[in-house]
Amino acid sequence: MRIGRLPARKARILAVRYVGAGIVTLLFLFPVYWLFMISFKTPDEIYHVPPLWIPGQIQFSNYYVLFKDGDVLAILNSLIVAGVSSGVAIVLGTLCAYSLARFGTGGENLAMWIISQRMIPPIAVVFPIFLIYVYFGLVDGYFGLILLYTAFNLPYVIWMMRGYIVDVPLELEESALVDGLNRWEVIWKVVFPMVRPGLMATSVFTFVFAWNDFLFALVLTRTEVITFPVMLTHYFGGQSNFWAKIAAMSVLGTLPIFVAVSVMQRYLVRGISLGAVKG
Amino acid sequence: MADVKLSGVHKYYGNVHAVRGVDLTIADGEFAVLVGPSGCGKSTLLRTIAGLEDPDGGTITIGGAVVNDLRPRERNIAMVFQNYALYPYLPVSENVAFGLRARKTPEIEIRKRVSEAAEMLGIGNLLQRYPRQLSGGQRQRVAIGRAIVRKADLFLFDEPLSNLDAQLRDEMRTEIKRLHHEITTTMIYVTHDQVEAMTLADRIVLLRDGQIEQQGAPLELFEQPRTGFVAGFLGSPSINLIPATLRTNGPGAAVVFQSGGELTLPSAKTRPLASMDGREILVGIRPQHFSRAGGPLREGVVPYSATADLIQPTGTRTFTTIKIGGVVAVAELQAHDVSSHGERIDLAIDLNRVVLIDPASGLVIA
Numbered sequence: 261m262r263i264g265r266l267p268a269r270k271a272r273i274l275a276v277r278y279v280g281a282g283i284v285t286l287l288f289l290f291p292v293y294w295l296f297m298i299s300f301k302t303p304d305e306i307y308h309v310p311p312l313w314i315p316g317q318i319q320f321s322n323y324y325v326l327f328k329d330g331d332v333l334a335i336l337n338s339l340i341v342a343g344v345s346s347g348v349a350i351v352l353g354t355l356c357a358y359s360l361a362r363f364g365t366g367g368e369n370l371a372m373w374i375i376s377q378r379m380i381p382p383i384a385v386v387f388p389i390f391l392i393y394v395y396f397g398l399v400d401g402y403f404g405l406i407l408l409y410t411a412f413n414l415p416y417v418i419w420m421m422r423g424y425i426v427d428v429p430l431e432l433e434e435s436a437l438v439d440g441l442n443r444w445e446v447i448w449k450v451v452f453p454m455v456r457p458g459l460m461a462t463s464v465f466t467f468v469f470a471w472n473d474f475l476f477a478l479v480l481t482r483t484e485v486i487t488f489p490v491m492l493t494h495y496f497g498g499q500s501n502f503w504a505k506i507a508a509m510s511v512l513g514t515l516p517i518f519v520a521v522s523v524m525q526r527y528l529v530r531g532i533s534l535g536a537v538k539g
Numbered sequence: 540m541a542d543v544k545l546s547g548v549h550k551y552y553g554n555v556h557a558v559r560g561v562d563l564t565i566a567d568g569e570f571a572v573l574v575g576p577s578g579c580g581k582s583t584l585l586r587t588i589a590g591l592e593d594p595d596g597g598t599i600t601i602g603g604a605v606v607n608d609l610r611p612r613e614r615n616i617a618m619v620f621q622n623y624a625l626y627p628y629l630p631v632s633e634n635v636a637f638g639l640r641a642r643k644t645p646e647i648e649i650r651k652r653v654s655e656a657a658e659m660l661g662i663g664n665l666l667q668r669y670p671r672q673l674s675g676g677q678r679q680r681v682a683i684g685r686a687i688v689r690k691a692d693l694f695l696f697d698e699p700l701s702n703l704d705a706q707l708r709d710e711m712r713t714e715i716k717r718l719h720h721e722i723t724t725t726m727i728y729v730t731h732d733q734v735e736a737m738t739l740a741d742r743i744v745l746l747r748d749g750q751i752e753q754q755g756a757p758l759e760l761f762e763q764p765r766t767g768f769v770a771g772f773l774g775s776p777s778i779n780l781i782p783a784t785l786r787t788n789g790p791g792a793a794v795v796f797q798s799g800g801e802l803t804l805p806s807a808k809t810r811p812l813a814s815m816d817g818r819e820i821l822v823g824i825r826p827q828h829f830s831r832a833g834g835p836l837r838e839g840v841v842p843y844s845a846t847a848d849l850i851q852p853t854g855t856r857t858f859t860t861i862k863i864g865g866v867v868a869v870a871e872l873q874a875h876d877v878s879s880h881g882e883r884i885d886l887a888i889d890l891n892r893v894v895l896i897d898p899a900s901g902l903v904i905a
Binding site: 429431432434435436437438439440441442445450453454456 | 591621
């Protein structure tokens with residue numbers, strides 16, 4: 261529809277809406293913009309008064325330092341921990357969800373009980389978990405963090421996937437069973453393709469949860485497996501803050517999420533709205 | 540190819556006794572239709588034969604082998620579902636080939652059978668499309684195609700036409716009948732639609748409350764129902780049931796309506812009624828057994844004068860409601876037999892085909 265053909269009143273309302281939306285978008289995007297700009301600035305430019313909206317020249321020395329000092333290993337650690345834990349949580353969680361959805365495992369209340377595990381404030385359990393981890397020697401290793409993130413993500417995965425699986429028409433599975441598949445093949449060849457948007461959306465959220473976790477990573481790691489959020493805190497000092505490193509590291513830490521969400525966007529929208537409307 | 544035997548099959552859902560001791564034998568190559576009102580257990584019975592439900596009692600035999608403990612995929616059956624059950628993420632060709640791939644059929648054989656089935660069902664031009672791009676009738680053809688490529692021993696249909704509009708349903712019904720003539724596999728077909736049952740079946744199995752009410756050839760059930768339920772279920776418009784009292788007089792008998800008036804029964808009908816004088820009964824007269832009176836009446840055909848109330852022409856036939864024995868009944872007449880509301884019409888009722896029902900037991904007594 262062309263604006264020129266709208267009645268004046270409707271055009272005015274539309275213009276106000278666009279201006280409003282533009283302002284809100286700017287407000288939200290500004291911190292991101294500022295973060296990127298700082299990461300490209302020299303120390304002088306960072307502390308310049310009045311602030312410089314655009315750095316004099318784009319330079320990557322802030323990133324270079326992170327690579328030279330090996331700080332970027334924190335990103336790698338985060339990738340491993342978040343990637344493996346969400347992968348495991350998705351596989352196990354989807355199987356559990358299938359069992360709940362199709363076999364009525366645990367009756368009506370088990371699903372609710374499972375998601376209620378997610379409602380526990382993490383801070384309330386982090387120290388007991390720390391003591392248990394110390395006892396079993398799991399502190400400061402990949403396995404400990406992966407185990408914990410998997411455990412914390414499972415209820416969410418089970419809850420979400422159960423909803424998606426319930427919406428898959430039972431006849432599709434029954435038809436496949438009659439046609440010659442066994443139950444595992446039905447899950448792989450019928451259920452997975454049917455819930456793929458939901459699966460993708462859920463994967464992104466579990467990955468983001470593990471990626472962003474600060475509390476557990478702070479308490480349960482020391483020097484070996486420092487994740488990206490914990491690494492960031494090392495740049496906040498008593499005397500001074502290393503804004504250049506903070507900005508560069510933050511950009512590096514934001515990129516994987518940015519990529520994941522961009523690639524999955526198609527599925528995310530469908531996945532989140534899937535099941536909202538039947539049919 | 541296989542025959543199917545059910546003996547003493549029971550199925551419970553919690554406290555609900557859905558199938559109550561069904562005994563049924565379906566011959567090799569037969570087209571059996573399980574029909575009945577919703578909740579009568581017909582779908583449950585079909586799903587039990589498929590192995591999608593486990594029976595709580597009794598045995599199921601397919602092709603001479605007891606299959607109670609076999610999984611659905613081990614029974615070599617093919618099933619067509621009400622909602623087509625097509626995989627939306629696969630093109631038509633892969634939907635049709637799905638069962639063959641599941642059974643690791645060689646690729647060459649898959650292609651051959653898919654194209655054969657596509658030709659048989661006229662879906663050759665749709666093979667590259669996705670289910671969402673098909674109409675309801677096309678989807679059902681694909682679903683049937685997926686079943687026939689399997690060359691299974693037994694075909695099961697679970698209300699396959701109930702999602703289609705009336706015209707398509709007629710078309711697909713013919714198609715399914717033709718299919719059975721071509722491939723002669725044993726078929727069990729579930730429907731709640733008595734027209735589908737009558738037109739498709741070699742044998743109708745009429746179920747009620749989880750039990751077989753009556754089974755037999757379509758016309759046998761229609762003409763010789765054993766119970767009032769069978770008489771009422773088959774036929775459209777359904778049979779008129781008029782309360783009356785039986786009066787016997789030596790070898791003769793008549794039905795006397797509570798609102799006055801009586802009809803003398805033909806001698807062929809009176810034999811079992813000798814000792815039933817004074818019994819309350821329901822007189823079942825099918826709409827088709829009314830006709831416009833004209834000329835001499837045959838033996839057992841009696842005149843009846845009535846006033847036409849609501850008139851519903853269908854083109855070939857015209858239905859009109861009339862009052863008989865104090866109740867509203869439907870008479871099916873020739874297209875131009877009756878034209879206006881309130882018209883006085885002289886009818887003839889063929890009492891040779893009347894059904895007398897004992898209201899207490901629901902059984903047909905004559």
